[in-house]
Amino acid sequence: MDTVTKEQRSKNMSAIRSHDTKPEIYLRKLLFARGYRYSLNSPNITGHPDIYLKKYNTAIFVHGCFWHRHEGCKYAYTPKSRVEFWQNKFNSNIKRDHVVKEELDCKGIKNLIVWECAIKQSQKKGNSPDKLISMVIEFMDSGSKYKEISAEELLRED
Numbered sequence: 001m002d003t004v005t006k007e008q009r010s011k012n013m014s015a016i017r018s019h020d021t022k023p024e025i026y027l028r029k030l031l032f033a034r035g036y037r038y039s040l041n042s043p044n045i046t047g048h049p050d051i052y053l054k055k056y057n058t059a060i061f062v063h064g065c066f067w068h069r070h071e072g073c074k075y076a077y078t079p080k081s082r083v084e085f086w087q088n089k090f091n092s093n094i095k096r097d098h099v100v101k102e103e104l105d106c107k108g109i110k111n112l113i114v115w116e117c118a119i120k121q122s123q124k125k126g127n128s129p130d131k132l133i134s135m136v137i138e139f140m141d142s143g144s145k146y147k148e149i150s151a152e153e154l155l156r157e158d
């Protein structure tokens with residue numbers, strides 16, 4: 001038996017497929033509204049980041065917690081059926097993410113991973129996207145080369 005019910009799983013799957021709720025679009029809109037300009041899925045940048053800010057030499061990837069195996073995240077559950085299928089899928093995603101990270105590092109491009117749970121957290125009713133966006137901007141302006149933003153990170157008290 002799956003730890004997640006069939007109903008829940010199909011709900012999760014449709015959320016993953018759904019276009020209008022895409023978390024990367026949410027983040028793009030936040031940046032655009034603050035005057036940041038970027039290119040999308042840049043073919044010339046390793047990993048084709050969801051958002052690439054040339055001026056800030058920054059590639060931003062919005063990662064689905066399930067597909068990219070966000071460690072310790074409630075969205076990164078493991079389906080109990082077709083285990084081998086999922087494991088292979090997850091392994092190749094993790095491997096690809098690792099290669100992309102190394103290559104960006106080699107090329108000196110700043111790399112920001114925004115986990116989907118962080119987007120969901122800031123989209124919650126009554127929450128403001130301000131903390132998320134200021135963390136993104138802070139990273140772009142900093143000397144750091146790599147950062148991940150998760151829901152947990154957003155909830156942390158400064």
Ligand SMILES: [Zn+2]
Nearest residue numbers: 065070073117
């Ligand atoms: Zn997550």
